[in-house]
Amino acid sequence: MIQALVTYLIVALAAAWIFWSMILPVRLRAALRRRLGLRMVVCGMLDRAGGCGGCDCQDCPLRR
Amino acid sequence: MSEALAQQLCIALIGNPNCGKTALFNALTGSRQKVANYPGVTVERKEGIFETPGGRRIHVLDLPGTYSLRARSPDEAITRDTVLGQLATEAAPDLVVCVADATNLRLTLRLVLELKKVGRPIVLALNMFDIAERRGIGIDMDALSRDLGIPVVSTVAVRRNGIAALLRQIDRLAPESGSNGPGGWREPSAEQVRSAHGDAQRILDACVTVPGHPDIWTRRLDRVVLHPVAGILILLAVLFLIFQAVFVWAAPAMELIATAFDALAVAAQAWLPQGMLRSLLTDGFVSGVGSVLVFLPQIMILFFFINLMEDFGYMARAAFLMDRVIGGVGLHGRAFIPLLSSFACAVPGIMATRVINNRRDRLATIMVAPLMTCSARIPVYTLLIAAFVPHRSIAGFVNLQGLVMFGLYAAGIVSAFAVTFVFRKRVWRGASEPFIMELPAYKLPDPRNVLMGVLLRARIFLRRAGTVILAMMILIWFLSTVPGAPPGATDPAINYSFAGMIGHAVQPVLAPIGFNWQIAIALIPGMAAREVAVAALGTVYAVGGGKAGALGNTLAAHWSLATALALLAWYVFAPQCAATLGVVKRETNSWRWPAIMFVYMMVLAYTAAFIVYNVTTALGG
Amino acid sequence: MPPAGLVRSDAPGDEPCADIVQLGRGARGIRGTVVQVGAETGALPDCVAAAELERLLLEIGFVEGAAIEILHEGFIRGDPIAVRLDDMRVALRRREADAILVRVAGGSTHAAGSES
Structure with a gap:
């Protein structure tokens, strides 16, 4: 029972992650981040031009 | 601020x-x-x-x-x-x-x-x-x-x-x-x-x-390297070396990774009770992500050679030599490296298209890279060829099985050129980009730079495998496991899952190309990685462990020759790889290109399988 | 008449002036000076516009007065070609090279000679 619960949780997380980072358009994601009050990631030069969300990189060393 | x-x-x-x-x-x-x-x-x-x-x-x-x-x-x-x-x-x-x-x-x-x-x-x-x-x-x-x-x-x-x-x-x-x-x-x-x-x-x-x-050395070297005959021979030798290295040198490291993942699966089986989580770890994580991660050594060796050639100044020469050969269909001279890499796996191949600066040239190369026969197709090819193609020689020395294998590789290459040609003639009809390129002076590669380049690519690939590919594998596992078999069921569990439902639903569409519902089901987990379809077929036919020999015999008993050949033709073209589509999305920053890729490859696959099935049937196969 | 071996035998020979050739029709080994960049090529419709090609060639260093020599040619119909351009080397297709007119240095040309 607990196994199944954990499994469903992992699957739901994977689905949510794919939706968030791949399916959601970049601009919508940026808008959502702003709305949710998530920290605009300090992403070097991008930061000055309005923050992450313009960048679809996933490779940002400062993101973690 | x-x-x-x-x-x-x-x-x-x-x-x-x-x-x-x-x-x-x-x-x-x-x-x-x-x-x-x-x-x-x-x-x-x-x-x-x-x-x-x-x-x-x-x-x-x-x-x-x-x-x-x-x-x-x-x-x-x-x-x-x-x-x-x-x-x-x-x-x-x-x-x-x-x-x-x-x-x-x-x-x-x-x-x-x-x-x-x-x-x-x-x-x-x-x-x-x-x-x-x-x-x-x-x-x-x-x-x-x-x-x-x-x-x-x-x-x-x-x-x-x-x-x-x-x-x-x-x-x-x-x-x-x-x-x-x-x-x-x-x-x-x-x-x-x-x-x-x-x-x-x-x-x-x-x-x-x-x-x-x-610079006397560059002049002297160029006299050999760019020689119409010697230059081509050298290029072929270099390509052969890279090909060899990617397949042979990488093998021990790949086996090591595969063994490590198997050990992980065994450990999971030992620690976790029978259940969903265990299945997720062993079938989803280990056989899914593991089957992609296993390509890491190949990717590192490949980028080692690419960086070495780039640093040395040979890349521009190779592009010069290849320009007319693959330029005729509209590919850039530099496209040969990504295409060559795609014989190992389309994922590093598509990543390697970054050596092409021009966007159209790069997109054209990305679009056809998956048509190169990647090593994940080999298990499927060998299974079907061993089961259906008689082991005999033609004209005394040509092995028929080998000939079919060669034909499958050739079909991929020829179709890649044809698709590029059509893309460049129909989709991007504008002026073709002039080929004007400086040939830099040769210089000794800097080990530090080469190494840093290799590590950078490895990091990018690992991040991909840990995010996009992992998430996709989990979803595909979910589709082929849930809902589980009802109590007292006799058929294999996958039959009752979403994948099973989808398989049964799409089977009528696949009937004209000779696929039964078992194949339709196996194609769905096969989206995780092509070779997973072999294991899935094993599951569907309830042949334990996916042992190739036993499975081959079962398939030979159940399928007609036409069906087997149609499936081979299907595998030459079908976009049966979620990882590739994910990487194309990442590399092009848009869903448009993976969508176009999926559709055109699907159409090609269906058409090819349709023709093969019907021709073979008509010939009495 | 240009000296034998100056112009590739398969190229249609309608040079405006005896010692000036289109670079795209030059044989391997010819040496000379660029006299015009952006010449009318009568190119195929799928080639880039002439003015654009002119600037492209200029930007990579094909400029009037530059010393030039055809060093190598590809193995399929001698295309593309690699040329020495002052102190650098550039590869380009013959189709684009046609937009460059070269005054061939008289006498010192050997048809097969990449020796120097």
């Missing part, structure tokens, strides 16, 4: 291709760099961070190499727009470092003259200064600095020489951060380019003395 940022400064590295710009970038930033794409375009963006002795935190951008601010391709447009401060997502640089190959100054001087019109502070870095000295090229740096009106420093990026002097100049010239407005520049006319060449020539005459005998 936070306080930490107030001290930050943005500089951009600009220069001709092959001027050692990336080596200088590596020397400045060390490992503190990241590679991504510019939003919306398939152009690689390299950014790094370092600190100057003056305590400034500097963000440095390695711009795509260019001869001019006037842009033809998207990557050149990126360079222009960044320097001019016209890119919405990019702050205008506070300072521009123009990197020059000290042995070949002419074109850089013209670029500097053009850059000066933008009105930003510029530092000229004469890179590869040691090579220039060794060749007896005399450069009067003070005169050069005076004539150009900008500071000039000499660097040897690969040995980190002159970096301190460059940093001093950056500190000295650094304006207040954020004081950078849009730059002024207007596209020069042909006459202006000519007059700039004249100015550059005058400066060159005044400041640089070139000995009578230029």
Whole structure:
């Protein structure tokens, strides 16, 4: 029972992650981040031009 | 803006291709760099961070190499727009470092003259200064600095020489951060380019003395390497070596990774009770992600060779030799490396398309890369060929099974060329890009640069495998496991899952190409990785463990020859790989290209399987 | 008449002037000076516009007065070609090279000679 619960949780997380980072358009994601009050990631030069969300990189060393 | 940022400064590295710009970038930033794409375009963006002795935190951008601010391709447009401060997502640089190959100054001087019109502070870095000295090229740096009106420093990026002097100049010239407005520049006319060449020539005459005998080694090497016959033989030998290395040298490391994942699966089986979580770990994580991660050694070896060839200066020669061969169908000379890599796996192949600067050429290569027979198709091919193609010789020495295998490889290559041809003729009908390319002087590759390049690619691949690919594997596992079999069920569990339902639902569509519902079901987990379909077939036919021999016999008993051949034809073309589609999405920053890829490959696969099935049936197969 | 071996035998020979050839029709080994960049090529419709090609060639260093020599040619119909351009080497297709007119240095040309 607990196994199944954990499994469903992992699957739901994977689905949510794919939706968030791949399916959601970049601009919508940026808008959502702003709305949710998530920290605009300090992403070097991008930061000055309005923050992450313009960048679809996933490779940002400062993101973690 | 936070306080930490107030001290930050943005500089951009600009220069001709092959001027050692990336080596200088590596020397400045060390490992503190990241590679991504510019939003919306398939152009690689390299950014790094370092600190100057003056305590400034500097963000440095390695711009795509260019001869001019006037842009033809998207990557050149990126360079222009960044320097001019016209890119919405990019702050205008506070300072521009123009990197020059000290042995070949002419074109850089013209670029500097053009850059000066933008009105930003510029530092000229004469890179590869040691090579220039060794060749007896005399450069009067003070005169050069005076004539150009900008500071000039000499660097040897690969040995980190002159970096301190460059940093001093950056500190000295650094304006207040954020004081950078849009730059002024207007596209020069042909006459202006000519007059700039004249100015550059005058400066060159005044400041640089070139000995009578230029680079003899490059000339001698080129006489062999670019020879119409010897050159091609050398290229084939190099390609063969790379091919061998990717398949043979990588094998022990790949086995090690596979063994480690198997051990993980065993450990999971030992620790966890029978149930869903255990199935997720063993079937989803281990056989899914493991089957992709196993390609890491191949990717590293491949990029080792690519970086080596790029650093040595051979890449441009190879493109020269290959231009006519694959240029006829509209592929760029450089496309052969990504296409070759795709025989191992389309994922590194698509990642390797970054060696192609032009966007259209790069997209065309990305689109056909999955048609190359990747190694994940081999298990499927060998299973079906062993089960259905008689083991006999034709004409005494040609093995029929080998012939079929060869035919499958050839079908992939031929169709890739055909698809490119159609793409270039139908989709991008515009003027074909001229092939004009500098052939850089040969130089010894710098081990540090090569290694850093390899590690960078490995990091990117691991991040992909850990995010996109992992998430997709989990979803595909979910589809083929849930809902579980009802109590007392006799058929294998996958039959009752969503994958089973989808399989049964699409079976009528697949009937005309001779696929039964078992195949339709196996194709769905096969989306995770092509070879997983073999295991899935084993599951559907309830042949334990997917043992190839037993499974082959079962299939031979259940399928007609026509069905087997149709499935082979299907596998040549079908977009049966979620990882590839995910990587295409990432590399092109849009769903459009993976969607187009999926549709065109699906249509090809269906058509090919349809023809093969019906022809074989008509012939009494 | 240009000396034998100056112009590739399969190229249609309608040079405006005896010692001036289109670079795209030059044989391997010819040496000379660029006299015009952006010449009318009568190119195929899928080629880039002439003015654009002119600027492209200028930007990579094909400029009037530059010393030039055809060093190598590809193995399929001698295309593309690799030329020495002052002190650098550039590869380009013959189709684009046609826009460059070269005054061939008289006498010192050997048809097969990449020796120097």
